[in-house]
Amino acid sequence: MLIIGIAGGTGSGKTTVVRRIIEQLPQGEVTVLPQDSYYRDNSDIPLEERQKINFDHPDSLEFELLVDHLTALKKGETIQLPTYSYVTCTRGEETIAVQPTHVVIVEGILILGNKELRELMDLKIFVDADADDRLSRVITRDIIERGRDVAQVLDRYKKTVKPSHLQFIEPTKRYANLIVPQGGNNVVAINLLKQYIEQNLNK
Template identity: 45%
Template sequence: MDKPVIIGIAGGSASGKTAVAYKIYEYFKGKHTIKIIKLDDYYKDQSHLTMEKRVLTNYDHPFAFDMELLVKHLDCLKAGQAIQKPIYNFELHNRAEEIETIYPRDVFILEGLFVLNESQIRQRCDILVYVDTDADIRFIRRLQRDMKERGRSLDSICNQYLTTVRPMHEQFIETSKKYAHIIIPEGGSNTVAIDLLITKICSIVEE
């Protein structure tokens, strides 16, 4: 295979994007080389800002991401070149000092909020997937995740959801659903949709 297959997975916050990505990853692991890339790692560097100002950033707007760097990295990966991917630290609201070297693979899974929203990213993906999950389920999942894994308080999670997460979802993410080749309701629990997606990926990889 001359070029890798790139699968773009988008959907609302805590919709199950990561669960779908890992179901695909587990299937191909051992059969083909595969790597998951998270859009979250491409949040812009905020080292020049104080913690107080970093907290005020709207992290649910496309402008919070370094899309230019991501597009450059996708082009490198499609050309068979390694990249130096940033790593994001959610507790510091900034990129970590460490970076991750990602080498060429047969399959890449790019998952994140705005994967379908950005035309330059869509153009570089072979399959576009939207994970569609009800808002109340997504909020509960986000609440549990951010308190347990990201060190956030209940008040900060609720405030962020009402002021930025929900309105940005309605403006940018929900409207990007129209670009999806495949829509998966309920995320990782939808085994039928995931099996169909895997079958399609297999057909592309084997060409």
């Protein structure tokens, strides 16, 4: 099994990179574990307080469960992937059965900051993007997917997203084996990744 970690700031284009990689590989060869599925359940606190949670802080994630799941997949075991709602800031009751495949991609802003998780990865990638481009994507995404208005997005960006990026995300770039600027638009980097994966699949 080949385990690839793809990190980068919010709105950097990580998901696009993952999608481009999957599109170029045989169907059923790749499993994606999104960091977003492993946010802690916050159903025990009022909704108003939940909406103030800093999702760009390592404490918001249940890394222990993600490490356990990745370890189980390496052993050939099926896992139950949690589901998470950004609207209610809680975990869903339903889970998704995920079976081991030849390639597992772990994707998320904070994944390179956890030592146990890093040690399970064969390749670590950091998707880099200009701060203005990331903010533009965050505004669009949060309005469409998370029911926020522009003022809420900008306030959150100023208070939590930007400071957390500088403190917890940007420094993890040093752990990356490969830094991909321009996200999913970097065709050369995507092709190199595809070749690397195919070489490992053929072994």
